Amino acid sequence: MRIFTKAILLVLLASFLVTSCSRKKDKFINRNFHAVTAEFNALYNGYNALEQGRNNLNEAYFDNYWEVLPIERMQVFEEIVLPGQSKNDNFTRAEEKATKAIQKHSMNIDGKEKNPQIDEAYLLLGKARYFDQRFIPALEAFNYILYKYPASDKINQAKVWREKTNIRLDNNELAIKNLKRLLKQESLEGQDLADATSILAQAYLNTKSIDTAITQLEIASNATKSNDERGRYRFIQGQLYNELGYKDSANIAFDKVIELNRKTPRIYLITAHLEKIKNFDYENGNKLEATELLTELEENRENRPFLDKIYHQIGTFHLNNSSDSLAVAYYNKSLRTNSVDKFLKAKNYEILGDMNFDASLYAEAGKYYDSTMSNLVLNSKPYRVIKRKRDNLEDVIYYEAIAKTNDSILDLINLSEPERIAYFESFVEDLKAKAEEEKEKQEAAERNSGLATVNNTIGGQGPRIGAPNQSAVFYFYNPTTVAYGKNEFIKIWGDRTLEDDWRWSSKGISGVIDNTANSTDNLIASASDEEKFDPQFYISKIPSTEKEIDSISKDRNYAYYQLGLIYKEKFKEYGLAKRKLQNLLKSNPEERLILPSKYNLYRIYELLGENDEATIAKNEIVSKYPNSRYATILNNPDLVSDKDENSPESLYEALYLLHENQEYAEVISKSEDYINRFDGEPIVPKFELLKATALGRLNGYEAYSKAINYLAITYANTLEGKQAQNIETNLLPKLASTDFVAESDSISNHYKVVFQFKNSEPEKIAEFQKTLDTVLKNIKYYKLSSSKDVYNKDISFVIVHGLKTGTVARTFDQLLTKEDKKKIKTPYFVVTSTNYQIIQIHKNLDAYLNLNNN
Template sequence: MQNLTAHYNILFNAKEILRQKQVGYAASFVDNYNELLSVYPDTIAQSGTPDKDLEEAIVKANKIINIKEQSNYQGDAYLVLGKANYLEGNYFNATEFLNYVIKSYPKRPDLVQDALTWKARALMHLNELPQAKIAIDSAIQNIDPKKNKQLIADIYATKLQYDISVQEYTDGEEMAKDAISHCSDKMQRLRLNYILGQLQELNQKPADAINSYSKIASSNVSFEMAFNASLNRIRIEDARDGIKTDRTQRLMALLKEPNNKEFKDQIYFQAAELQMRDKNIDGAIKNYKLSVRNSLSNQNQKGLSYLRLANIYFKNKADYLTSKKYYDSTLTTLPLNYPGYQAIKKTNANLQLLADGYQTIAREDTLQALAKMDEKARNAVIDKMVSDKILEQEAETKAATAAASVNESNNILDNGADLLDNNSAGSNAGAKTGRVGAKSLSSSGNSGGSSFYFYNTSAISQGYSDFKRKWGNRKLEDDWRRSSRSNSDITANAVNIANTDPDALITGQPGANPKTPTAGGYRAELIKGLPLTPELLSASNIKVYHAYIDIANFYRDILGDKKEAASIYETILSRFPNDANKASIYYNLYRLYADIDKAKSDNYKNILLRDYASTPFAKIISDPDYAKKLEDENAEFTQAYNKVFDLYAQKKYSEVIAGVPQLIKQYPGNKLSAQLYYLKTIAEGHNEKVAPFTDSLQLIAKNFPDDKLVTPLVNQQLAYITANLADLQARPAILIDDNPQEIPFTLDRALRKETAYRPQVDPNTINQPQVRIDRPQQIAIEKPRQTPQITPAILPPVKQPQVIIKQVPQLPAPVQPPASQPEVIAKQPEQAKQPEVIAQQPAPVTPVTTPPVKQDTLPPPVKRDTIAQTVQQNVVIKATADGSEIKPDVVLSVFTMHDSTNYYFAVNVKSGTTNLASSRFGFGQFIRANYPGKGIKHQLLPVGADNQVIYVGRFPSLADVKKYAREVVPLLPDIMKVPKDKYSFFIISQENLNKLADAKLLDSYLDYYQKNF
C-alpha cells in the first residue's frame, strides 16, 4: 500500500510540480541570440525568495522519506529533493542530495544516470567544470541504448552544455546530433537543432549550418528563434555568394507583411541591434523606442528594449537622468528571475556613483583637450560649446512647455469624464472623453490580447465615475491627492534664448533653479577649469585616475562584473603607464582574469613576480604564509596604536609624546600615521604655546595633504587659530586640560572671538567625510581584541590585496565512494561593499562535511527555517508554468518602510566587549571636519551580549543619510579600529532602531535592509 500511495500520489504530484516549474522557467527565459544558446532554459537567476511550488515538492519528497519509509521510492524522493534544490538555485544542496542518490542506490541505474546528469548541471553552475566532466562522463559510459531514450538525450544534452562551457565546439556538435537523435520532446529537439546550427557555423560548416537553420525557420518555434534562424541563414548564404547584405533593409521589409503584425516589437529590436553593431547610436535609439511602443503584450521584449536604452543613455550619451528612468522601467518590466536582474538593480541603485565618475572623466578630458589648443581655436570651440548648451536648454524648455500642455489636456479630459457620471451617453463630449481616456489601455489590450482587467472600457468609465465622486475634479499631476501643496506647474512662457547679453540664462525652462548657470558663467567655468600649467594638468589627471579607480572597484565589488572591471583597470594602465600603483592594478587583473581568461591571468601574475617581486602583491602569490605573517603584524600594530590612544585618554601626555615616534619608527609607512601625529600634537598642545602647536598642525597638513580624516580637521583648527591669534597667544598652554577627547578649534566656532573656547569630543559628534571608493582592494586580516579595556577598538590594518584562496579540484576517477548523508547548506544573503544600499556583513565560511553513515541509514528530512511572527508583509508575485499569477509569497517583517524624518547611519560591531572609544573618536573627527554645526552626533547602543551599534544622526531624510554614507564608507577602514570582518554598516530609521532589542532582531533587520534599501 505504501508503494501505491507513494508512487501514484505523492511522487507523481512532486514530479508534476517540477515539470511545470521547468516549463514555466523555459517560458520566461530570455535568450540572447548573439551568443550560443543555453541548452537548458529551465534554471535561471533566482530572486533569493523561496519558491512556493518547489517548497511544496520538497515537502512531498520528505513525506515519502519520513512516512513512507517502507516504500521502494526513497531514492526517487531524494532525487526530487536534488532537482528541486537545483531549480531553486541551491546548487550546493542539490549536489549533496544527488551524491546521496548516486552512492546509496547503485542497483537503480535509472536513478543514478538521472542523478549524474543533474549533478553535472549543478556543478557547472558552481563553476566546478572538472568535477562536472567526471559526472557526465560516468553517465555516458553507463548508457543503456534499450532504456529511456529521453534520459539518454538529457545525458548527451548535458555533455553538450559542458562542451559549450569549455569551448569544445567540435565535440559539442557530435553531442548535439546524438541528443537530437534520442530526444522525444519536439520543442527541445528544435532548440538543439538551433544550437547545432550555431556550432556548425563556428566549425566552418556553412552548408550544414544552413540546413539546421532552415529546419528551425520552417518549424513552429517562437518567432524570435525562427526569425534569427532566417537571418543567420540569409547571412551565411550571402557571405558564401559574396553578396553584401543590408540586413536592416530586410528587417524593415518584414514590417510590411501582415503575418508579422504581432512581432513588430521584435523586428524593431533586431534592427536596433544591427544599428548598434554599426555604431549608429541615434538610429538604434529610434528603433529601440519603436520596439517599446509596439510591445503590447511581450513584457520580456519591452524590458530588453528598456535595458538597451538605459545602457545607451548611460554609456554612450552620458545622460544619467534619462538612463535612470529607463533602468526603473527595466526593473518594473523584466521578471525577477531574468538573468542579471540583480546586477541591473544594483546598477540602478548606485547609478549616481557611476555617473559622478564618468562625468568627472568626461569633463577633465574635455578641459585637457581644450588646454592643448591654441587660444584662437580654443575660443572657437568654447563658443560652440556654449551655443550647444543654449540649444540644449532651449529644447528642454520646449519639452517642458509641451508637458504643461499635456497636463492641461489631461485636466480637460477629467472634466469630460465628469459627464459620464450624469449618464449622458449621447453627449459627444462624454463619449469622446470615454474613448480618449481609455485609448492607451484599451487599444493596447485589444491588440495584444491581454487579460488585464482595466483594459475593459466599461470598467474605465466606472472608474472615472467613482474617482470623480470621491475626489472631485483633480488635475493629473504629482501629489494630486493633497489639497494643500506647492504648485510647480510649468508655464508656457519661454525665455528668449537668443538674447545677446553674454550673461543671459542658458536655460529657458520656466521655474528654473536660480543657480542655473548663465552663458557667461558657463564660459567662465570652462576657462577657469583649463589645466594650462603642469601642476593643473597633474591635478586633472589625478581626478581622472581616481574616477577610473572608483568605477573599476564598483564593477568588481558591487556588480561582480569581472570583465568590465578588468577592462577599466586595463584602461588605467594604458592612460597612466607611470602609475606608482601599477602593482596593485596588476594584482587586481590577475585575480579578475583567473576565472575568465587564464592566459591573461598568468601574464599579469608573471609581471608581478618578475617586476614587482618585493611588493606585498607578489609575496601573496609566491608565499602562502605571507597573509598569516601580515595578519600578525597588523594585530601587533593595532595593539600598539590602542595603547597610545589609551595613554592619551588617561591624560598621560608625556608618554603619548614619547610613544608616537617609537610606534612610527617600528611601523614605518602605516596608514594611520596622520592620526598618530595628530594625537602627539594635541598631547603637546597641553604643555606648549600657540606658535609650536601651529607649526605642528601645519606640518601635518603639509605631510598628509590627501588624508580625508585628519587633514580637513587640522585646516579648520588652523583657521580658528588665525582668527583668534591674539587671544590664544596670551594662554600659557594653548589647550586647556578639561576633556582629553577634545577636538579643538572647530569650524563652527572659528569665526567667533572667544579666548576660552575648547570644544569637547564627546563620542556623540560624528560625521562622514567625502566618500570615494577605496583604491584597488587590499587585504586586511586581523585578530579581534581580547582585552575589554578603555583602549579603543582595533585599528584597521594596512591595506593590502585581498587574499583569495581557491582550491583547484582534483580529478579522481568516477568511483562510487561509500554513501554519506547529504548536507544542506543554507543560502547566504548576497553581500556587497558599497555605501548606497547594501549592508556589509562578514560572511561565515561553512565547510561542507559529509559524515559517513550506514548504507541503510536514511538522512533526516530537510529542516526549513521558520519565520518569526511579524507585523508587516512584503509581497513577492510569481508566475506558474502557464504564465498566470499565483498567490503571492509573503515575507513577514517586524520592520517597516514608513516615511520618516529620523534616519541614522549605523555600524554594527560583532563584539560586546571591545572598547570602541578610538573608533568613535574617529567618527567625531570626521563630523567636526565635514558636518560642523549640523547637530549630528554619534552614540553607542549595546544590542545583546555580542553586538554594539554606533549610530550617527539624526538625518532628516533618506537622501541625506545616503549622502553621508557615500562620504563616510570609504573612510571606515581609517575610522574603525576593529578588523573589517568584525563590523558592517547600514541605514536605519529611528522607528526601526528602537526595535533592535537583541542580536536576532539585529540580524533580521540586516536581512530586511538588504532586501528593501
Template sequence: MTTRNRFSKYLFSVFLLGMLVACSAERNTFTSRLYHNTTARYNAYFLAKEKIAEVEQNIELAHREDYSEPLPVFFPIDSATIEQNEGLIEDAHGMASKAIDWHKNSKWVDDSYFLIGKIQHLQADFDDAINTFKYLNVNSKKKDVRHQALVQLLHAFIDLKKFDDAAYVIDFLSKETGISKTNRQKLYLTLAYYYEVRGERDGIVSSLDKAVELTSNPKEKSRINFILGQLYQRAGFDAVAYEYYQKALKGNPPYERAFFSQLYSQQVVELEKSKDFKKVRKYYDELYDDRKNRDLRDVILYEKALFELKQDNQDEGIRLLTLAAKEESPNPRQKGYIYHKLSTIYFDEMKDYRAAKYYLDSAVENFKETDRLYASIQLKKKVLDDYVQNFEVIQKNDSLLHLASLPRDEQIQVAEAFIKSEEERLIREAEMKNQQKSTGIFDNLLAFGGRGGGSSFYFDNPTAMQQGSIDFYRIWGNRPLEDNWRRSSKGFQEAIGETLDQADSIENTETEEQPEIVLPDLDDLLNQIPSEKSVLNEMKAEMEESYFQLGKILYIDLKEPNRSIGYLNRLLSDYPQTPKKPEAYYTLYMASREAGLPHGQYKEILNKDFPDSPFTKSLNNPNQGSSSQDHRAAGELYRQAYELFNQKEYLSSRQLVRRALEDYPLTRNTEKLWLLDIMVSHKLDGENAYKLKLEQYLQSVEDKDLEKLARKMLALVAGEDKPLQANKNLDEKAELDTPDTLLVAEEEVKEPSPYKENLEQTHIFILALEPKQSQEAKHLTADLENFHSRHYANARLRTGTISINKENTLIIISPFGKADKALEYREKFLTEFNSDDLPPEIKNSSFVISIENFQQLNKRKDIEEYKAFYKEAYK
C-alpha cells in the first residue's frame, strides 16, 4: 500500500469520526442540527405521517356514505377500524417517538409530538391527546404547530361534547393571527363539525362555505360542495343547491357521489317542478337501465317511488318500493329507508298497523344504532309491537275458541277444507311461476323437439312439479329428499314437525329446485284445537286483556278513537264481569267525546256503578284529579324516582315512574310523572327519542306551566346537559308531592333560564345602548381605549360593537379568562371610568356574560331576560 493511499484512508477515518461526533443529539453545532433536521424530517417524521395518512384513508374506505342524509363533515371513526389498523398505528407511534428521542435538537420534535397527539386521538385516548395538544400550545415556538394542535384540541372537545371548553378554544383561536391557509381550512371544517354535533344547520353552512374556499384537494372540495348542496336543498334554496351539486361533480368524485350529485341536481331544478310526468318517469327508467347503475337500482326505484307518492299515486309508489326492496344492493341502509317508507305509508295512509310493524322490523334490521332514524323507529316500534301482539292474540284465540265450540265432525271438515285450500294455493303459485318463466331462443328450439314452452318436459314445468310433490305428500307425508326415504323408521311426526316449522316462516326463498311442500297434517291440525277447560279459560283471559289493551293503544298512542271504541265495546259485551270496566268506560267517554259521538252515558254508568273509582272522580272533577291519598302516594313515588334520577340510577327511576303511572293513573302528579319519564328517556334512549317524546307530550299536556317547561326543554335540547338543568325547576315543584303541601295551592312553576352558570368560562363585558345613543357616543370607544391603556396595558383587551336588534347595540370588551376577572373589571369600570358620552344609567346597567351565554343572548335578543339571570348568578 502506498503512502498516498494510507493517508487517504486516514483522512476518511478522521472525517467519519467527525461526522459521528457531530451527529450526537446532545450537540448544537451546525453540522449536528443539519443532520438531525434532515434525518428526522425525511425518515422518522415522514414515515410516521405517511402511516397516519394511511390509517385515515382506511377509515374513509371503511365508511359507507349515507346519501339520503347530509354527509358528516368528518368520516366517523369506528373502533373496529382502529383495531384493524393497530399495526400501522403502533408503527406510526414508534416512528414519531424516535423522531423525538433520537433527534432532540431537530426542528421536527414539535411536529412529531403533534403526530403522537393525533394517534392518541384516533385511539380515543382523549386525556393524553388533550394534554399533548395543550403542551404544544404552551411550549411550541412554531406557530403552525400551535395552531394545528389547537384545531385538533377543538376536535377532541367536540367529540367529548365539552362545548364550554370548545367555545373557549374557538374564542382563543379567533384572536390568533398568522394562521396558515391549511390550518384555517381545518379550523373551518372543525367549526362545521362543532355546529353539526350541536344540530345548528346555519353554522354548518357558514363554516363549510369558508372551508371550501380554502380547500385545494379536488376530491375533498367535491365532498364539501355536496354537503352544502344537501343542506341548501333541505333549507329550500333549490337554485343554490343546484350550483353546489354541479360543483360536486368536479374533482373526479367517487361514482356513487357523482350519481347522487346528478340525481339531486335534476330533482331541485327539473324533476320536482316538471309537469311533464312522462319525461320524469323516462329519466328514472333510463337511470335504471344504465348498467353502470346496477348497484344503485334500489336507490333509483326508491326515488321514483317518492316521485309517484308526491303525485298521489300510492299504489304505484308501493309497487316501486316493493321492487326496490327486492333489488340486490351492497348498501343495507338503503333497504332500511325503503322499508321505513313502506311502514310509514301503511301507518299514516292505510292505518294498517300490522303491516307497518313488520316493515318497521325489516327497517330496524338494516339500520345501525348510530343512524338518525334508529331511535325514533324503536320508539314507534314499541307501540306497534304492543298493538300487533294483542291483535294477533285476538285473531288466533278467537279462531281456536270458535273451532273448539264445534262438534268433532265439523272440526274435521274445517281442517280438510284448510288443507285443500293450501293445495290450491300451491298449484296457483306454481302456475304463476310457469307463466312468468322467460322464453328465450333455446326454449323455442326445444319446443320443436316436444320439450318447448315449459309445458311437457317435467323438470321445465313448475306446475307439474308442484302437483307431483303434492301427490307424493298425500302418500308419504312431508319428507326431505334423502337416501332410503322409504324407511319405516323415518318418523311421521318428525316430518310433520319439520313442516310446521316451515309453515311458520313468513318468507321463503325462491329457488329453481323442486318446490318444498309445507302442507299441514290433518291430525296435527285437529290436535291444535284446544279442549281442556283450563286452556280455554286462559285463552279467554288473554283475549280479555288484549281487547282492553288494544282499546287503550288505539286511543292513546295511535289517536284512533273510533277503532278504540269498537274494541272496548267488544270487551264489555264479551266479558261483562271484567275488572277493567271503570277504565274502559272512562276511555270510552274520552274517545267518544274526541270522535264527536254521544258520550254522556259512560259518565252516568261510572257514577251509578263505580262512584268511588278514581276514573269517576276524574270525570266529575277534572281539575281536582283523584283522591288526596292517591295523590300523596303518587307524589312519594315521584320524589323517590327523581332522587334516583339525580343519582343516575335511570333504570330504577324509570321503573318507579312506570309503577306510579300504572297504580295511580289519574292524579295531579300524572303529567309531572310523564315529564320525568321523558327525562329518563333522554338518558337511556338518546336525544332523538327525547325530542320525539317531548313533542308528543306537548300535544296532550293540559297543565299550562308544565307545557311551558316542556317547550323550554325542547328548545334547550341542543346542549346535552341543558335539559337536565331545565328540569331542576320540576324538582322544585316536586315539593307539592309531599304530604304537607298536597292540600296547598300549587305555586307557579318558574320558567327555566336558557342561560347556564359557568364562572370558569371566558367572559366578556357589555354595555347596552340604543342605536341613537351609540351613534352619538363618538368618543366612547376612544375613552375606553385610553382607560385600558392606563389600567390594562398587558391584558390584550379588545373593544367591538354589535347590533343584536333594532333596540340594542352592544359595546363588547373581551376577553376575560373567568367571571371573577370580568367582575373585577366592571367594578373598576364603575368607579374609575368616566366619559361624557356615557350616561350614568347605561354605565350602571353594564353586565358581564360568558361566551356560551352570549351565544344564547345573540339568538334570543332579550337583554332583560339575561339581566334577570345575571342578578341571580353574579350578585
C-alpha cells in the first residue's frame, strides 16, 4: 500500500513539475515557478559574477589624484573587442546567466511578459556588457527594458544605466537631456537619486560645466547610501572648487571627507588632508599647525601605504617655506618608498632637477630630468616639456664634463713628484678600505645564501618540482647575490647596453655620467690586483709628453669658451659665464679664442652693470685689434647690425649661393677661412657641414666620409654634428658600393647623354650648352632638357635629360636634323641615372668607360 501511495505521489509531483515548467501557460504556478527559479538560480549567480568582476576592476584601477577623479572608478581601454571576446571572464559569466534566465524563463504570452524577473535579467545583461566595455550591446539591452517593460520597477535604474552608457559613447548632451527629464518627471529617492545625479555630474564635467557638476554632486552625496561613494563625491567636489580657484569652498569639501574618517576608504582621507595642505596660505596661515598635521600623518602607522604622497607634500611644504635642504630630504624619501605612482616619481625628479638647475648645477639637473622622462608616458606633453629642458642641457653637461676631467688631469700634471706620490697613496688607501668593505658585504651575502639554502630544505622538504637544486647554490638562483653582482657591475662599468665589445670605453655609459669617475673606474677595472694598489701604476698613467698636455689644455680651453657662450646666451647666467671666460683667459688659450672671449666678456660686463670693467675691455679690443670685426662693431654700434655683410650669417648665405652654383673649390677654400676666423662661434658647424658637402661633390665618397666623420666627432653636441652622425650611420653605408648596375637590373628607366669638358674652358662650356638647348627644342616626340654638373676640379659635364630607353639614348645623334648635327660634334657617352649617381659619388668615370658600354 505504501509503495502504491508513494508511486501516486511521485506521478502527481512529476505532473505538477511538468505542468509548471511550461512557459506558454499564464498560470499562477507557472509564473511563480519561473520567477523563483530565475531569481534564485541564474540571476543570483549572475549578480555574484558581476560583483566579483567589479571588484576585480576596482582592484586593478588606480586613480590619478593629480587630475579631477572620474565619478565612476572604471578604466576604459582603447583596444577593440571582437564578437565573442571579453576582457573579464566574470562579466562573460554574468552575461551568460542573464541570457540563460531570458531564454529558459521568459513567459512572453500574447505580447506581454508574465515573468516579473525578466526585466531584471535584461538589466543584468546590460550591466555585464557595460563593464565589459561593449557599450553598444549594453545600450541595446537597456533600451529593450524601456521599450518592452515600461511598467517595470527597474525602469528608473534602466534609464540611469542607459545614460551612463551614452556618456561612455560621448553622447553627453543627450545624456544630460534625458537625465534632466527623468529627475523632473520622477520623484527619485535614495540610491536611485544618487546614481542619477552623480552620472549627470559626470556629463556636466565632460562638457566643462563645473559649477553645475558641483551642484549635482552635492545632491548625490546627500542621497547615497554608500560612504565609499559619499567620500569620493565630496573629494571630487573639493577638486572642482580648486579648479575654479575657490580654496575655502574646496577646504570645506575636504573637511567633509575627513569627517567620514574610517567610514570611507583611507586614500580619500589622506589625500583630502594633503589637498588642504596644498591650499595652505603661506603668508597668513598657521605654519606650526600645518607642520604638526604633516608630522602626525607621517608618523601614523596606518598611513604607511601612502607615505610616498605624504613625503612629497611635506617636501613641497618645506620648499615653499624656503627650507631647501629639508625639501630635498623629503623628496628623496618619497622616491625611496618604491611608489607605484609613476607621475608622483616624475614630479619628485622634476622638482629636484629644477632645484639643481636654479642652483646652476646643470649636470645634476640633467640626471634628474633623465629620471623624470623615464617615469612619463613617451611623447606625452609633460614628456616633451621635460625633453626640451633636457636637450637644452646637453651641451653644458658635455663641456662641463670635459672641463672637469681635463682640469683634474692638468692638476695632476702640475703636481711635484712627492705630491703625486702622497696623493695616490691616499687614493690607494681609500681603495683598500672600499675593497675590504665590499669583501665583507660579499661574505655576508654568501652567508645569507647558505642560510637561505638550508632554510629551503629544512624539515626534510626537498626542492620544489621543476626548481633548481638548492644545495648547488648556483649564483643566479639566489636573489641576494644577483642583486649584489648587479650593483658591483654598475659601480665598475656603469649602465652599459648589452652588445658586442661592451667593455670598450668607446661604448660609453648610458645616461649622464661623470667622465672623471668613469675613466678612473675603467682604469681600476683594467688593472691587475697588484697594480690596483700601487701608487706608481696611477702615476705612470699621467700624460707626460708635450703633445698630450697641449691637447688636454686645448680641449679644456675650448670647453671653457663654449661654456661661457652657453651660460651667456642660453641660460642668461652672466656670473657663471664671466667666470668661465676669465678662467679661459688666465689659462694661456690659443690666439683664436682670445678676441671672441674678450668681446663676450665686454658684453657680460655691460649686462651686469660693471661699467668700469666694460670700458677697460672695450679699449683693449679697439687698441689691440683695430682691424677686427669686433672693433668695428664697438666703434660703430649704430651702423653695424647682426646682418651686415661681414657677419657670419651673411657670409654663410653668400657661401651657400656659391655652393648652389657648383663653385665647390671656392666654397671649400672660403669655408676653411671662415672656420678659422669664427672659431668657437655657433655658426662654425654650419660652415663645416657645407664644406663637407662641397668636398663630397668635388672629390667623392672618401673625402665626404672623412669630413662627415670629423664633423660628427668634433661637433657631436650640435645639430649639425647630430646630422653628421645620422649621415654616417644611415646614409654612407648605402652609398659605399662602387659596383655599376647592369641596365637590365636597374630600377631606373631614365638615361643621360653626357658630354665632357675641361673646367679650364668655361666659355666653351657655356656656348655649347646654349647651342644644345637650341638643338633640343627642334627634336620632335621627346621633351628634352640640359644641365651642367661639375665632376671634379678638372672636368665638368653637360647632360641631356629626358630619354627613357637605352636604344634612343645611344643613337641620340640620329634624333638631330642635318643642320643640328653640324652644331653638335662633341663626343658623348650614355649612362643610366643609377650609374651616373655612382660615377658622381665615387668619381670612377674611367672605370665606367672601360666597361665598353658605349
